[in-house]
Amino acid sequence: MSNKAARLMVQGTSSNVGKSVLAAAFCRIFYQEGYKVCPFKAQNMALNSFITTSGGEMGRAQVVQAQAAGVEPEVRMNPILLKPTGHTGSQIVIMGKAQGTMSARDYHGEYQRQTWPIVQEALHVLLEENEVVIIEGAGSPAEVNLKQNDIVNMRVALEGQVPVLLVADIDRGGALASVVGTLELVEPEERAMVRGIILNKFRGDIALLQPALDFLEEKTGIPVVGVVPYFDHFRIPEEDSVVLEERGMDSTLFPQNCLDIAVIRLPYLSNFTDFDPLMDEPDVTLRYVKNIEEWGNPDLVIVPGSKNTLADLRFLWESGLGEKLQAYWKEESPLIGICGGYQMLGRVVRDPLHTESDLEEIKGLGILPIETEFALEKHTVQSRGTVIADALFLQKCKGEAIQGYEIHMGRSSSEGAPLFEIQGQDTLYGDGVQAGSALGTYLHGLFDNDALRTALIEWLWERRGEKRALTRSPSQAAIREQAFNELAELVRNSVDLKKIRKIMGLESEWSM
Structure with missing residues (x-):
């Protein structure tokens, strides 16, 4: 294999479709196959952050993905971190160091354009140093109000010539329309980077879904490379605080023990x-x-x-x-x-x-x-x-x-x-x-x-x-490793890995 990493980007039709978790799954899958794997997300907006061994601050999702890849987290994996401090402003963290607080209006302009060289350098260094790089997008690539200064979605895909898997959350409804609409709204050269579609969080009989899969492939000309089932029997750490809405449960419903x-x-x-x-x-x-x-x-x-x-x-x-x-x-x-x-x-x-x-x-x-x-x-x-x-x-x-x-x-x-x-x-x-x-x-x-x-x-x-009643608590390290392995197994059985490896240009015994 050349010193240029095989690469894959996971983008979504919207936020909270499961991009971070699927990226972690691919990190663990290729790590299990013996590759030197690294995650990357150019710009992350989150209040969940982590401190690296060098004292740099980065988004928690890329930390989880690094753990899934079996590598030490470092700030190049997430060079730009935005930490909201109010409804319209965020603290800006660049390469692990806080730069101050800025309004969204001020950031999404000349300042954001100035961060692009930092993203470019981090991306290309990681592509040089690793065998597989799994890249995550943010929100949707079709957010036309933000596209002019994009540094995290299709601009990254084009810069690194990274094939894209477009993910939609079928559990929330409207997945087919969101896929078709996203592809209609991106530019032709961006659309050409989308090499596969994944429907995530599916519940039910997949045979009943087949007409929808056929429709998507016929309508878009892009293969559906996976239908990943909804799961809740193991947990991967989440980053988006949307998940907390599901945890505000009534204490009267809890078991007494x-x-x-x-x-x-x-x-x-x-x-x-x-x-x-x-x-x-x-x-x-x-x-x-x-x-x-x-x-x-x-x-x-x-x-x-x-x-x-x-x-x-x-x-x-x-x-x-x-x-x-x-x-x-x-x-x-x-x-x-x-x-x-x-x-x-x-x-x-x-x-x-x-x-x-x-x-x-x-x-x-x-x-x-x-x-x-x-x-x-x-x-x-x-x-x-x-x-x-x-x-x-x-x-x-x-x-x-x-x-x-x-x-x-x-x-x-x-x-x-x-x-x-x-x-x-x-x-x-x-x-x-x-x-x-x-x-x-x-x-x-x-x-x-x-x-x-x-x-x-x-x-x-x-x-x-x-x-x-219990004599000891479960080991957090053991729980995390088991969850990563179960996630990798679930996704491995739910996607066409042979086709995905071909999309990535991976030449190995695993694709034979």
Whole structure:
């Protein structure tokens, strides 16, 4: 095989059709076949991000795809990341480093055009260094209002001469029309890059779908290379917060033999994948709460991270959830704040330079003894350390190693003893604080630590006056690998891989 990678691009007829998950599936399939595989997405808009070993910030979807490909995530896989801070603006992250906040109007113009050389360089370097590159598009290539400055869909396909698979979500309805309409709206040279169609999230008897497949191929002249069934018996980490709408369930519907953990559904909630490990626990139900009416009777409440801490703190006060959290804590009920949630549980949050919003200062919930002030420089680092506190559930895992990542603009001063000792580049430093039944930390990925998560769940059962039935929690690493392998098997059996390999120009024993 030449030193130029075989390549494949997954584009969609709209957002949330399953592009990210299908790209992860192809990453795992070709990784299983022995290729050196790498994912790529030129520009990603998401509040779920990750910090690489070099301290760069990138979209979580490409991290998941890198894990599926068996490689270490790096920022070239996602050179441009947009993190919404409001309805019309986003923080711009280029090659892992925050560049400031910009309105959509200002970004989608000359500034976006200036980022194209960065995308080009990252794309071509990855094509040189790998044997297979799986590329993901964003939204739809037919969004005519955005096409002039496109740096993520067909411009990438044409730049890298990457064959495109067009994906439609058949579960939401209108899939045939969305495929035909998309192909009608793109330019002729862009349409020529589309070499296959995939219908995703199919439920039912595929024999009944055959007339529709025949219609699509006859109408477009492009082969349908796969019909991927809807699945929910295993889970691949999601990036789009649309999935959270399905998780705001009524706690009265939960089985009585499960813990009820409630996460506050902040308007600018970020990094909600922090809580996926809790969802994997068989004796835990996890739900998202948007108002007091959904509160129920939780065993634990978590205030998550936020991309606009001051605005989300104002939401807590205006919705009544702020006072509800204070009352819950005064009842000595368990409460955890992560990153922005940690800051909100403190006494005050200040933003004198307006790094996140127009607000300069807002009163915190006054639960934790910390004060936070934002600065221009973002702290982004992977963190490794040790549990040093013995408060609450931490007494069960004191001395255990932990790891996670930090991604925050604010610096918090605390009056309390730290929960964790973190090994920095040059020094040790403390993180987190506890007050009564509440604790907070800057560590994202906290619940990925198996020993800590097990300690928390056992402690919550003991607070109920019961002993946990399970002796241990499932390993997150093992769950992730099993899910990737099951996803690869599902997609392998649902698409014409021989045809896809031919589209990619792969010459190997696998295509014989």
